[in-house]
Amino acid sequence: MQREFPRHLNSLAGLYEFTEEIMKAHDLPDGIRFPVHLATEELFVNMVHYNPTVTTDIEVGIDVAEQVTVSLVDNGGVEFDVTAKREVDVDSPLEERKPGGLGLHLIQNLVDSLEYQYQDGRGEVIFTKKSGNKDV
Amino acid sequence: MFEIEYGDGGAVMCRGRLDAAQCEKAEAFMGELEGENTLDFTDLEYISSAGLGILLKTQKRLAGSSAGLKIINVNNHIYDVFRYSGFHAIFDIEAKE
Numbered sequence: 001m002q003r004e005f006p007r008h009l010n011s012l013a014g015l016y017e018f019t020e021e022i023m024k025a026h027d028l029p030d031g032i033r034f035p036v037h038l039a040t041e042e043l044f045v046n047m048v049h050y051n052p053t054v055t056t057d058i059e060v061g062i063d064v065a066e067q068v069t070v071s072l073v074d075n076g077g078v079e080f081d082v083t084a085k086r087e088v089d090v091d092s093p094l095e096e097r098k099p100g101g102l103g104l105h106l107i108q109n110l111v112d113s114l115e116y117q118y119q120d121g122r123g124e125v126i127f128t129k130k131s132g133n134k135d136v
Numbered sequence: 137m138f139e140i141e142y143g144d145g146g147a148v149m150c151r152g153r154l155d156a157a158q159c160e161k162a163e164a165f166m167g168e169l170e171g172e173n174t175l176d177f178t179d180l181e182y183i184s185s186a187g188l189g190i191l192l193k194t195q196k197r198l199a200g201s202s203a204g205l206k207i208i209n210v211n212n213h214i215y216d217v218f219r220y221s222g223f224h225a226i227f228d229i230e231a232k233e
Contacts, residue, residue, distance in 0.1 A: 009157040013137075016153070034182065034213040041184050045156045090222030094199055099189035102221050106185060109220045 004057035007048050011058075012041060019062050019070070026064045028131055035110035036068050036129050042103035043072050043082060043125050051077040067112065067128045074123040082107070082125055083116045140165045143176060147208070151179040154187035162187060166194040171203045178209040178232065188221055195227060204228070 003018055005011040019040055023033045040060070047058050051074065059073040088105040089097060108114060111127040118124075138158035143149040148169070154162055175191075191205065198204050206228040210218065215231050218224055 012155050012157040016155070030213060037182065038184055038217070041155055045184075045186070090220070091225070092222075094196060094226040097192060097196070097222075097226065099192050102188055103185035106217060106220055110216075 001063070002059060002061035004059050005044070007051070007054060007056065007058055009045065009048060012044070015040065015044060015060060018060065022062050022064060023068065026131070028064065028068070032068065032129055032131055036070060039107045039111050039127055039129075040070055040072070042107050043127075046080065046082065046103065047072065047074045047077055047123075050080050064131060067130045069126065069128050071124060071126045074125075076121050077123050079118040079123060081116050081118070083114050138162065147174040147176040149176050149179070153182040154180060155182065155184050156186035159186045159190055163190050163193075166190055169194060169198065169205075171198070171201070172206070173198070173203075174206045174208060176208055177211065177214060180214065181211070183214050183217060185221075188217070188223070191223070191227070206230075 001022055005015055016037060019037060020033065023036065044058060044060070054076045056075045059071075061071040063069045082104055086101060086104060088101045090105070107127070111129050113128045115126045116123070138150070138152040138154050138161060140148060140150050140162055148165070191207075195205050204227075208230040209232045210229055211232050215229070218227070218229055223229065
């Protein structure tokens with residue numbers, strides 16, 4: 001199932017409803033749906049924030065089988081490899097902590113696979129999360 | 137949908153989903169907090185990194201006056217997010233029973 005969403009944070013409610021409806025139809029538990037929603041939002045928001053002048057919609061696809069596979073396609077955006085390891089400070093005391101950078105850190109910890117491709121202005125991110133459901 | 141308001145017992149009740157689109161509402165409320173405060177997450181289903189940023193910003197501001205946030209009734213999914221983010225070391229957090 002695939003749908004296009006306007007490149008704006010106001011799309012997040014519709015994006016949640018789209019993916020939630022499909023995962024609920026497959027009886028996926030909260031423990032799967034939560035990280036899928038979180039990774040999808042973080043990736044979508046990255047595409048919005050890093051491409052403020054781009055007006056194309058963002059294509060989001062989701063497929064549920066033995067794993068949940070989510071893809072996000074960004075046409076016209078800059079290259080941004082979400083699989084690259086970045087230094088994120090999660091151990092420092094409060095006074096040294098700085099907001100930012102946690103989104104990709106969380107994705108990389110919560111999903112089972114994460115891939116990124118970029119060619120001719122087209123960026124595509126695909127991540128998977130094991131569904132635990134052998135019957136779908 | 138995200139709602140934030142004071143509860144009858146004085147705690148700050150957070151409800152719904154705190155995603156990046158709801159941060160303006162959360163930040164406007166938390167920016168007014170002073171002293172020690174308890175955030176009750178009983179009915180908070182979801183939080184993303186944008187919401188974590190607001191919690192961190194608020195905690196840092198309050199720490200300047202030797203105060204801070206206590207977060208209670210955190211569901212296990214949000215608790216995992218806190219753990220991966222190292223928030224368990226800089227916030228007083230109680231999981232939902």
